[in-house]
Amino acid sequence: MSAYDTDVTAPPARFREGAGRLCLDYLRTLRYRGTPAVTEELTDPAALAAWVRQCGPCADVPAGSVPSPDGLREARALREAVYALVTVAIVPGRPAGTPPGAGLAESARTRLNRAADHAVPAPRLAASGDLRWHADDPVTATLALIARDALDLAASSGLLPRLRPCASPTCGAIFLDHSRPGTRRWCSMDVCGNQAKKTALRARGV
Template identity: 65%
Template structure:
């Protein structure tokens, strides 16, 4: 985690999704990782609650604001997920993850998950008495599954933008996707290319 004094804070109206996995969407809450523009989106309990509402399965029901200490736990889990992804993409695979990050992921993954429920309208909904903890458990389990899936790892890649820092799972048929989003990073790169050629 970068020095907190150097991290800008932003709580967006909507969080970025579309990486192809819940754990990778969660990584996006630290924008512009490893750049001078690094920006923290999980600024406070309200921001964590907003992320769980938007991105987690329990967004329809009430989500109580977590205690301030839970934000630090969520950020630490995010950094453990990041460490696992980097290890999984490295030559030694997921076994190379630091022991503390492995322990944090395993602990979070052991928490109770949301349970399915049939809503009065006949749709499938999800419930948890503690949606934040349940969503963090899903994130940890998703990261563990992704990092140990030989079929998926070749399609897991970082965005080609040098300032983005996001990862995505490339579901395209040729497997040649370069950007986490064509609307943001891809568009910026194309515009920069046009300016450079002009």
């Protein structure tokens, strides 16, 4: 279900969210990154359209807006450009005050800037009083929103220190720690945090 759509009749969520930024949720479409269980969730153009429908602001993705195979490849490449930008930001030993973009490969920077140039979803007030989001091409518009979100995050010096890799060795997610003390370790307490607690209890024989 889209973060902007509260329809309780919507189908169960297919993709994981909750990383704290749209661009970080998008990274999670390559599940278990860096582990032997790595799994591609954007398996085909329809899967990309499904992610846009669930996680982006546009609840409606017409059949004509489903991307081509080339569009899917570009969407995956954009995801990896976002990952490159984020990992540059959190690399240990990066000098304080160094913009993440300064260490980003030219190809990734070009791809992010190009994607961010496209129009993003626009709000429309429905007759019911509800706010809806519209784009002529919802997939391209949502990818533009992801690129802009990643660029904004990279330029937000106050947020960069709160980017965290999940402490679970089997997860691979990166999240933004919004907690007051800034000591959150898990991308999700309900999933990774709970699993870590169970593992710790088993190790103690509890």
